[in-house]
Amino acid sequence: MSSPEDFHTASSKVYISYDPANLPAHPGENWTRFVCISDTHSHTFIVPSGDVLLHSGDLSRLGREDEMRVTVEWLRSLEHPVKIIIAGNHDLPLHREWYERSYYRFHDKKRSPSEVRNLVDNKENRNRGLIYLQDEKYTFRTKEGGREWSVYGSPWQPYYGGWAFNYLPEEAPARVAAIPEVDILLTHGPPHNILDTTLTKVHAGCPALLAHLSEMKRPPLLHVFGHIHEAHGAVRHRWLQAKVESSSSNAEGTIPPTFVPRETIMVNAANQPLGHQAFVGGQRIPCGGPGFQPVIVDLLNSAM
Numbered sequence: 001m002s003s004p005e006d007f008h009t010a011s012s013k014v015y016i017s018y019d020p021a022n023l024p025a026h027p028g029e030n031w032t033r034f035v036c037i038s039d040t041h042s043h044t045f046i047v048p049s050g051d052v053l054l055h056s057g058d059l060s061r062l063g064r065e066d067e068m069r070v071t072v073e074w075l076r077s078l079e080h081p082v083k084i085i086i087a088g089n090h091d092l093p094l095h096r097e098w099y100e101r102s103y104y105r106f107h108d109k110k111r112s113p114s115e116v117r118n119l120v121d122n123k124e125n126r127n128r129g130l131i132y133l134q135d136e137k138y139t140f141r142t143k144e145g146g147r148e149w150s151v152y153g154s155p156w157q158p159y160y161g162g163w164a165f166n167y168l169p170e171e172a173p174a175r176v177a178a179i180p181e182v183d184i185l186l187t188h189g190p191p192h193n194i195l196d197t198t199l200t201k202v203h204a205g206c207p208a209l210l211a212h213l214s215e216m217k218r219p220p221l222l223h224v225f226g227h228i229h230e231a232h233g234a235v236r237h238r239w240l241q242a243k244v245e246s247s248s249s250n251a252e253g254t255i256p257p258t259f260v261p262r263e264t265i266m267v268n269a270a271n272q273p274l275g276h277q278a279f280v281g282g283q284r285i286p287c288g289g290p291g292f293q294p295v296i297v298d299l300l301n302s303a304m
């Protein structure tokens with residue numbers, strides 16, 4: 001049921017590889033089960049049940065209406081009460097201003113950005129708990145009186161080939177500065193040096209994103225991304241310098257600063273197989289198949 005890659009801490013249980021027919025048991029009502037997927041590119045597959053589904057972008061192959069419709073119908077059919085989704089570099093018309101200029105490089109005819117946006121972001125989806133975030137924060141509870149979780153979603157990633165939601169190195173600091181302190185962060189691209197190694201052994205993650213997170217007093221408990229399919233997996237990332245609460249003084253003198261150790265569970269949830277792991281015995285592994293399964297992250301509701 002549990003694989004050597006899986007790990008547990010006092011406030012988390014992470015499952016990367018498991019038997020879909022014999023899922024690890026939900027740890028109970030004091031915990032919330034997050035199921036993390038990404039880079040599904042209009043493929044559909046069986047997803048473990050849970051309290052919250054997180055999708056870190058590349059919802060489609062190239063963002064056409066028919067491709068997006070497949071993804072949205074699939075996501076709506078999943079039973080997770082809350083489903084948070086973002087776009088990625090392949091969801092072209094969702095980056096409207098860029099698409100107006102660049103659509104001809106990818107599409108034979110121009111698609112309607114408003115129609116594609118309306119497919120992922122509409123009242124009916126929201127009523128069913130399916131929330132699309134594009135540079136936005138959202139808060140939710142999975143049950144009445146339960147813990148409130150905050151989440152922020154950003155589709156951006158470092159420039160590569162002039163796709164949607166690309167930023168140049170000089171634009172990176174301003175772009176990532178928009179990310180606030182939240183419990184859960186969804187970005188399409190990884191931070192630098194964390195589950196970001198490409199087939200050609202390049203660390204494609206964003207240095208500015210890593211720097212921004214490392215400067216937070218309260219980095220996210222869980223950061224889910226994708227984009228670099230071949231680096232699928234999950235790790236505990238301990239921030240090197242424990243953040244210091246500012247010192248203050250009272251009648252007895254200065255109160256020493258408190259050190260608050262922080263760590264973030266980092267998940268590259270890309271489901272579309274790529275790299276040498278994409279083939280077993282000459283057969284291509286299907287999207288969400290062995291080595292590229294949805295990652296299950298159980299978090300203790302009292303985790304801060």
Ligand SMILES: [Zn+2]
Nearest residue numbers: 039058090227
């Ligand atoms: Zn992708």
